[in-house]
Amino acid sequence: MSREGNNGALATGHLSSAGLSALLAGNARVLLASHGTEGAQAAEEAAISICKTWPASSIHHLVIVPKSLWHGMTGDDWLNNGSTRNTFRRYVESTLQKEIDEHLSALSKKIERDGIDYTNQVVVGEPEASLIAAADRNRYDLVLMGSPRPKGRSGLKSRLRPEVLVKSLPIPLLIIPYPD
Amino acid sequence: MVYTKRNPALLIIGLIMVGIWAAAEFNLMQGYIAHLGGKKYKYASELTTIPLWFGVIAVVAGLWQMLGSHKDGNLDYYGSTIAGAMFILLIAMLVRWFIAPEVAVFSKTLGKVGNTGKYWHKLLGLNYVVIGILVGIIIVNVFRIPAWAQNGVRLSRLGLKTGVILLGTLYSAAELRNLGGLSIVMIGFFVLGSVGMVLWLGARRNIPNSMGGVLSAGMGVCGVSATVASAPVVQAKSVEIAYTIGTILLWGVGCMFLFPIIGNVLNMSHTQFGAWAGTGILNSAQVAGAALAYQPDGIETLKVAEIFNITRVLVLPIIVLWLAVWYVKREDTGENEKVNVGRVIFAKFPIFVLGFILLFALSTTGIFAPPLHYKGKYFDNTKPKTMLTAEEKKVLTDNAGKVKLKARKEALQRLIANGKIMSIEDDTQIRGLANSKVMGKKSGKILKKAHKAVRHTAKKIKAFRKWITWLFAFGLVGLGMQITVKSMRQAGGQPAVIGGIVGFVKASLSLVVVLFLISDKI
Numbered sequence: 001m002s003r004e005g006n007n008g009a010l011a012t013g014h015l016s017s018a019g020l021s022a023l024l025a026g027n028a029r030v031l032l033a034s035h036g037t038e039g040a041q042a043a044e045e046a047a048i049s050i051c052k053t054w055p056a057s058s059i060h061h062l063v064i065v066p067k068s069l070w071h072g073m074t075g076d077d078w079l080n081n082g083s084t085r086n087t088f089r090r091y092v093e094s095t096l097q098k099e100i101d102e103h104l105s106a107l108s109k110k111i112e113r114d115g116i117d118y119t120n121q122v123v124v125g126e127p128e129a130s131l132i133a134a135a136d137r138n139r140y141d142l143v144l145m146g147s148p149r150p151k152g153r154s155g156l157k158s159r160l161r162p163e164v165l166v167k168s169l170p171i172p173l174l175i176i177p178y179p180d
Numbered sequence: 181m182v183y184t185k186r187n188p189a190l191l192i193i194g195l196i197m198v199g200i201w202a203a204a205e206f207n208l209m210q211g212y213i214a215h216l217g218g219k220k221y222k223y224a225s226e227l228t229t230i231p232l233w234f235g236v237i238a239v240v241a242g243l244w245q246m247l248g249s250h251k252d253g254n255l256d257y258y259g260s261t262i263a264g265a266m267f268i269l270l271i272a273m274l275v276r277w278f279i280a281p282e283v284a285v286f287s288k289t290l291g292k293v294g295n296t297g298k299y300w301h302k303l304l305g306l307n308y309v310v311i312g313i314l315v316g317i318i319i320v321n322v323f324r325i326p327a328w329a330q331n332g333v334r335l336s337r338l339g340l341k342t343g344v345i346l347l348g349t350l351y352s353a354a355e356l357r358n359l360g361g362l363s364i365v366m367i368g369f370f371v372l373g374s375v376g377m378v379l380w381l382g383a384r385r386n387i388p389n390s391m392g393g394v395l396s397a398g399m400g401v402c403g404v405s406a407t408v409a410s411a412p413v414v415q416a417k418s419v420e421i422a423y424t425i426g427t428i429l430l431w432g433v434g435c436m437f438l439f440p441i442i443g444n445v446l447n448m449s450h451t452q453f454g455a456w457a458g459t460g461i462l463n464s465a466q467v468a469g470a471a472l473a474y475q476p477d478g479i480e481t482l483k484v485a486e487i488f489n490i491t492r493v494l495v496l497p498i499i500v501l502w503l504a505v506w507y508v509k510r511e512d513t514g515e516n517e518k519v520n521v522g523r524v525i526f527a528k529f530p531i532f533v534l535g536f537i538l539l540f541a542l543s544t545t546g547i548f549a550p551p552l553h554y555k556g557k558y559f560d561n562t563k564p565k566t567m568l569t570a571e572e573k574k575v576l577t578d579n580a581g582k583v584k585l586k587a588r589k590e591a592l593q594r595l596i597a598n599g600k601i602m603s604i605e606d607d608t609q610i611r612g613l614a615n616s617k618v619m620g621k622k623s624g625k626i627l628k629k630a631h632k633a634v635r636h637t638a639k640k641i642k643a644f645r646k647w648i649t650w651l652f653a654f655g656l657v658g659l660g661m662q663i664t665v666k667s668m669r670q671a672g673g674q675p676a677v678i679g680g681i682v683g684f685v686k687a688s689l690s691l692v693v694v695l696f697l698i699s700d701k702i
């Protein structure tokens with residue numbers, strides 16, 4: 001199945017008969033890929049809306065920390081000693097952890113307030129591969145994510161490329177348009 | 181955890197190196213060397229020595245890695261770095277000996293550029309240093325660094341630091357005093373100026389204090405290194421760090437290509453270019469890269485640029501300390517945080533600078549070369565390489581009347597009488613006389629020969645120069661492997677705007693200062 005929605009969202013992948021039944025029966029398991037940016041927040045809202053419509057649904061929230069991006073953050077620094085570089089690495093790690101914790105905590109409160117079953121997982125790896133692996137490993141009915149950041153809008157440029165995902169995801173992918 | 185990978189890569193690298201040596205030693209690549217320049221090809225002596233030494237090391241270590249038993253421990257950890265180090269070294273060898281000369285050959289076929297009198301590769305600074313960094317960047321971004329090499333790639337930093345330490349042997353006290361003074365004035369002005377400018381622009385554009393702090397250190401002091409050192413102190417957010425490092429890397433790589441082109445167009449002296457690169461380029465790694473790109477077969481520019489780098493890194497703990505105090509005051513967290521001055525200075529102090537100072541001090545004692553050596557060359561007339569022949573003395577006597585200056589005339593008389601230059605002062609006069617060309621072409625040649633006969637090159641200093649060149653080539657190729665396009669692509673947001681403005685002002689203003697205030701020599 002591959003179709004383009006009226007609002008620019010794209011859904012693709014093969015919806016199995018079991019998945020279709022799950023959606024129709026109102027117990028869809030949604031895999032939400034979000035890292036808290038504006039585009040991802042739109043996907044979070046959409047996930048909540050969908051799951052509210054199907055009360056027995058659940059959201060599994062996947063946060064991916066792009067490994068190669070943060071791994072390269074010490075760049076070509078050579079003047080510092082090992083201790084300064086280690087302090088920096090530990091600091092970046094703890095900052096990312098803190099930012100993710102804040103994001104997870106805010107989102108879980110929001111989702112649980114609506115009575116939706118919520119679980120989360122943080123993985124360090126390459127964005128597309130990590131999402132595909134998560135979708136392969138567990139039984140989800142739908143992958144939901146925000147659309148790529150439009151040009152001119154600020155934000156990190158490491159992102160999930162839909163063109164890579166559509167080729168490998170075993171389940172439908174729903175992309176929510178970037179908010180105006 | 182066992183770090184050593186059972187992989188044939190290191191053995192293959194060793195065999196390739198030995199193969200290069202064998203091909204050069206047994207004249208199997210004569211045709212190719214002729215294509216690369218024949219007698220003008222500068223690396224023939226390196227081809228018959230360096231690949232053999234390192235090739236043997238790589239083969240032995242490669243066999244050990246493949247066949248030996250490896251257990252968790254220091255030997256395993258340090259041994260696992262050999263493969264990556266040899267990988268970088270092989271790339272540096274291939275680039276220096278074959279790829280860069282090939283680029284030069286191709287560039288010459290294109291002819292000289294307009295009325296610049298220079299070939300494309302000279303004008304663009306496309307030599308083994310720049311090409312080596314580019315190859316490093318391509319490897320990490322296109323092919324990825326193989327797992328067996330990852331541990332050793334980090335050794336590139338050690339290579340650069342060792343290179344700087346060894347550079348200490350090549351400065352005279354006067355040079356160090358003059359360059360040190362100049363760099364303190366230039367760096368002091370431009371570091372404080374750009375830190376202040378970033379904070380001012382940041383306040384006007386309402387960026388958070390943490391972003392202003394990390395950006396000011398990166399833009400003002402020494403790029404990525406300053407960002408790494410200051411980010412935890414000003415509690416920068418992850419996106420601020422990514423923006424700042426992306427901007428600095430993008431700007432730095434751009435400058436590394438642009439600066440040598442501008443330097444060539446403006447015909448800047450080595451001192452002027454070294455001072456400009458040392459001040460105007462944001463990132464310290466690219467300072468070394470640009471200096472070697474500008475003067476690939478000499479290290480005069482590098483010597484100037486590295487003094488500026490050392491001054492920057494010595495300023496770094498002070499700026500980090502200042503930012504810490506500034507941030508605590510501005511944020512007013514109410515937790516009565518105190519900045520531990522001693523701890524910050526101790527943690528950030530660049531220990532390798534002590535090595536540089538130590539080598540410089542040892543050099544002044546005459547342990548590597550006589551104390552009055554200049555660039556490794558020293559005066560000694562006790563064992564002159566040649567004496568003047570009777571015929572040469574006659575030529576000089578016949579033309580002696582053309583010399584007007586008293587000091588030169590007297591030095592010339594002593595040279596004719598003794599057949600060799602008699603003192604270091606006479607040597608200065610004779611060299612001046614030869615350069616003035618007043619005695620004619622034939623006499624000039626004899627005077628230069630007499631000068632060369634009493635000037636000796638210190639073997640240890642010569643060896644140091646060779647090692648320094650290789651250490652920097654090794655270090656810069658390795659650093660190229662740590663510049664990811666993913667990090668550079670993060671350049672954006674306010675840091676890109678502010679960084680662009682400050683970087684441009686700093687580069688332009690320092691160029692004007694260097695051109696108008698710095699003489700050709702120090």
